[in-house]
Every structure is written in C-alpha cells, then in structure tokens.
Amino acid sequence: MPAPLRFDIQARSNVSAARSGVVTTLHGSFHTPAFMPVGTKGTVKGILPEMIERTGAEILLNNTYHMLLRPGPELVSKMGGVHRFMNWHRPILTDSGGYQAFSLSEMNAVDDDGVTFKSIVDGSSIRLTPERATQVQNLLGPDIMMAFDDCPPSIDPNVEEPTQPRLASAAKRDATSGPRSKKKVYDHVARLDVANERTVRWLERCLQAHARKDEQSLFGIVQGGTDLERRRWSAERICAMDCPGFAIGGVAVGEQADDIARVVRFTAPLLPDNKPRYLMGVGYERDILAAVRAGVDMFDCVLPTRNGRNANAFTSRGQMRLRNAQFAEDPRPIEEGCDCEACRTQRIGDGEGHFSRSYLRHLFMADEMLGPMLVTLHNLRHFQRFMGDLRQTIRTDDWTGFLTRWPVAAEGMTSHD
Secondary structure (H helix, E strand, O other): OOOOEEEEEEEEOOOOOOEEEEEEEOOEEEEEOEEEOEOOOOOOOOOOHHHHHHOOOOOEEEOHHHHHHOOOHHHHHHOOOHHHHHOOOOOEEEOOOHHHHHHOHHHEEEOOOOEEEEOOOOOOEEEEOHHHHHHHHHHHOOOEEEOOOOOOOOOOOOOOOOOOHHHHHHHOOOOOOOOOOOOOOOOHHHHHHHHHHHHHHHHHHHHHHOOOOOOOEEEEEEOOOOOHHHHHHHHHHHOOOOOOOEEEOOOOOOOOHHHHHHHHHHHHHHOOOOOOEEEOOOOOHHHHHHHHHHOOOEEEOOHHHHHHHOOEEEEOOEEEEOOOHHHOOOOOOOOOOOOOOOOOOEEEOOEEEOOOHHHHHHHHHOOOOHHHHHHHHHHHHHHHHHHHHHHHHHHHOOHHHHHHHOHHHHHHHHHHO
C-alpha cells in the first residue's frame, strides 16, 4: 500500500527558504504554504463545510482534547470517522491535546507518564497519555495526527511578563509540572529540559501505539521555548525518528513577534527538507510571512474565526473593528476587491449589491447571527487569498509587489531579513 502522505515541492524561492508544494493524503490534496481553519469540536462555528470549501480552504484542524470530551472518539469512529461525521471529505489534521495541558494548566496535573485533566464539560477526571492520545486520534480518523507533547511556557515569568494573564499562570507551574499543591520555585531552564525530554519519550510511545500507519500520518513536534540550543537539541532527537512530517510547537504562547520569527528562522532549517513543516498556532500575517520565508509549509490559528465572531475583520491593511460608530453609515464592503460572500457583489432578483459595513455593524449591534457568519467567512477567505498570493510570489520572488498588496504583513519581511 502507498504511504498515506506524500509531499511534493513544486517551487522554491531564490532569495529565501520559502517553498511551495502539494501534500497528498487519502482524502485528497492541499497546496502549501497552507492555512488550516480550526474546527475545534468538529465544526468551524456557524459555517457549513461547503462554505468553508468556497473560501479556498483545503484542510481543516480538529481538537483532540475537545473531541475526546464530547462526543467521544468511540462514537465518532462508530459514525464512520471524523470526515463523515462532520461531512468534510477533504484532509483533516488533529492536534494531540498537548497544548491544552499548557493552556488549561490550572485544571490539570502533568507528570512523566501523561496529563490528568479536569473535564471542562462535567468536571470529571480525564487521563491523557501518549498511548491514549494516539488511540483517540486513531479512532477519530484524521489524515494527519500530532504526537502528544509537553508544551512548556516559552518565557520565564521571573524575567519578563507574558502577554496574556492565563499564560502567566501556566508559566508559574513548577519545573516538574506536578500538582499545584506541591509548590516549588519555578526554574525555567529545568522546565524546558523536562519538556524536551518528555516530548522525545512521548513521541517514541506515540509511534509504538500508532495502530493505523497505512492510513494516518503521525507528525513529531519540536519544543525548546525561545532557547535556541534547546530547540536544536529537541530537533535533532525528534527528527531522528521516522515521521512523515514535523512541527514547531511551543511558539506564540506569550512571546513577542521578534522572538517568534527568531525561533522559527532557527528551527525550520533543522527539520527535514523533504517533509512538511508545520508551525502550530501562528496566525498573524506578519508571522506567517516570516515563517514561510524560513521554509515553513503549514499553519493554523483560531484568529480568523474567533475574531470574526467578535466583529473584527482582517484586511490587507490591518484589522477593522466593525462595532465602531464610524461604520454606522459606511456603504462600502469590508474590503474592495475581496471576493468573499460578504464583500463580493451579488445579483438577487432584479438588483445587485453587497453587504455594507453599515449593515454588518447593525447585525452585531442587534446580536444577529448573520454578522458573525459573514465576517468569519470574510476572514477565512482573507487568509486563503493571502496564502494563495504567497504561493504565487514564491514562484516569482516579487516580494516587493506582495507587500504592496499586503502591507499588513510588512513586519514579517523585516523580522526575517
């Protein structure tokens, strides 16, 4: 039987490490660099699968932790797997639950064998080990599944303040990530080393437990925080294992944009050139551009959907907050030239028109569900247009023209070069 994943590089930039290609799975192909919309619980909130496909998305991401809690992987398997369950018959990637061990740190306890969670659904205790995380993903049935990893805080809370309060609490866990009742002085260097060592051992266990190697591809994850030598240590050991793809994890968890670019620029070349490279959880245009130029192929983030539900629209020049009073009498679409459902001119009956900023603001002020739907669709299309232009620019190397069309990403060029 042929391998369940093939990666063909079709073009390379002559002035950077950027490359464009195609990843082929048993449920079809997707072009790289690729942006994966996040369907956390088996759905991109408020958006039908056919609408997602019309935005240009070719692969979606599901969340293992949330699908484990509800409806449960056994039920999804019984219903034919996650593709049939959510009626999305293109590639799907699932994360492993490792990030939730970090982001929900006040509700779990991490040890060398795995993580014990407190369920956000009913408060029950949930045990997730590398073996169980792999089993859950085998049952869900995605094309690409991620190894269970230990995601440490990227920054030392004793030195600098994280940018988000919840990340600050995560960073203050003790160096061994034991229960919160065992209070110790936080040693950031020791915590990074523990996470690196665990992530290597847990990948070995995931590979051993993987029961559907002919159908699903298991990616390894590189950790190490913002410490470049620890990134190198992790990359050498993770990439020594036979995985069809590799990811850079533990990025965009509180550090600044310059640190994200520095870590990615250092780490990406350490990953095999002939396999997909996935930067987990990064979604701002500047960060995507810097990572693409460093040689990264795959991205995901909740930003376009979460912000869309909160009246924040992405544009080529930056975000637009549609609740602002300045848009109350604005007849223009979110962005001229965008071909999304919200912006493009549509003919209905004897007339034609588009959804104006004024109307979209009204929908949000009136708590009408159409507002979040339309802005989510716009944001999803924005990122697919951005990725499509990136793929074309890799072939032409006209990066000046790219920045003219996408000034919002300019910092990504500066931080890389």
